Amino acid sequence: MINLRSLDLNLLVTLDVLLAEHNVTRAAERLHFSQPSISVHLAKLRDIFGDPLLLPGPRGMRPTARAEALREPLRQALEALSLAVSPAAAFDPARAxxxxxxxxxxxxxxxxxxxxxxxxxxxxxxxxxxxxxxxxxxxxxxxxxxxxxxxxxxxxxxxxxxxxxxxxxxRYVLAGRASHPRLKRKPTLKQFCELEHVIVSPDGGGFSGVTDKVLAEAGMTRRVALSVPHFLFVISALTGTDLVAMLPERLVRDNPALRVVAPPVDIPGYExxxxxxxxxxxxxxxxxxxxxxxxxx
The missing domain is CATH 3.40.190.10 (Periplasmic binding protein-like II)
Incomplete structure (x- = not known):
């Protein structure tokens, strides 16, 4: 069993070229090595595989049966390795x-x-x-x-x-149905707190959020009448009732079914x-x- 950890990859590259050229001189030219260097490589390969691999012949060198058996799997292995270490190909979305x-x-x-x-x-x-x-x-x-x-x-x-x-x-905005009677203009803080609000509670069932924390710091509270786990349910709830909600602006902008106004309280946004x-x-x-x-x- 050959120990791959101690095997010099350059020797396998040399063997691949020798099996293609059947000639030490031509192999040296292709690999940009000296002829003695290729001969040294071949000697090491013979020792590793326990086989002469290439023998003198009338027209260069003749591969042994062991070398012939190595030819195709060695070529495939080196091609796969070359592909693995090559820079990643450019991504073509049209063909992806x-x-x-x-x-x-x-x-x-x-x-x-x-x-x-x-x-x-x-x-x-x-x-x-x-x-x-x-x-x-x-x-x-x-x-x-x-x-x-x-x-x-x-x-x-x-x-x-x-x-x-x-x-x-x-950033957050205040939203309600397009014909909401109390959103014709920006409400005062007192009017804001008197409206019935929907809150999105991702964990489920919560009736307090960042808006309530800001209001609490000012000594005020609002009326939270509905708690839901998802934003899209809020939109449906707003269009069919007089409920209002503090919602992310991107979620409600350009929605003709809703009226969006600036809230009377500064609520921190997010990234x-x-x-x-x-x-x-x-x-x-x-x-x-x-x-x-x-x-x-």
Whole structure:
């Protein structure tokens, strides 16, 4: 059994050329070695394989049966190794057949993925996109194991150690149905607190959020009548009732069914980032996908 750890790869390259040329001089010219160097290589190869490999003949050198058996698997192995260590080929989206998996909330689906979809289908029609439910505690592990390629999250809640790219900064606005009688103009703080609000509670069942923390600092409270786990349910709730909600602006802008006004209280916004693992940082296909999504916003 040959110990691969102690085997000099250059010797296998020399053997491959010798089996093609059947001549030490021509092999030396192809490899840019001296003829004595090739002879030394051949001596080492004979010792490694326990076989003469190439014998003198009337027209150069004649391979032994062992050498003939080595010829094709050696050529294939060297070609595979050359392919493995070659620079990654440029990514051609028009010919790509990748399946990408991304983790996103319904907010991320609406504000990040939907704007990117039409361009993605035009540029890379042979690819597929799977959107997985966001599980913030597991993002880093899923990315490391290749379960997801990308995740979309707020910067302040992003797992440490992951690569990230800022997509946009978001701010909160007050939204209600288009004909809401109490949103014809910006409400006062007192009027704001008297309105019936919907709150998005990702963990389920919560009736307090960042707006309530800001109000509490001012010694005030608002009326939260409905708590839901997803943003898109809020939109439906607003259009059919007199409920209002503090929502990210990108989620409600240009929606004719809603009236959007500036809130009478300053609520801190947040940054949305795209997250991925270091293992995908230099992959050409992954780089293209990241650039396409960021450029679609």
């Amino acid at each position: 057949t990748n399946t990408w998996r991304v983790a996103a909330t319904d907010y991320g689906e609406s504000t990040i993925l939907l704007p990117a979809m039409a361009g993605l289908r035009r540029a890379a029609p042979g690819t597929r996109l799977a959107v997985l439910e966001m599980a913030p505690p597991h993002i880093a592990r899923q990315a490391e194991q290749g379960i997801i390629d990308l995740a979309f999250h707020t910067s302040d809640g992003a797992p440490p150690g992951m690569r990230h790219r800022l997509l946009f900064k978001e 949305m980032v795209m997250l991925w693992h270091e293992r995908s940082q230099r992959d050409p296909a992954h780089q293209w996908l990241r650039d396409h999504i960021a450029g679609s916003l």
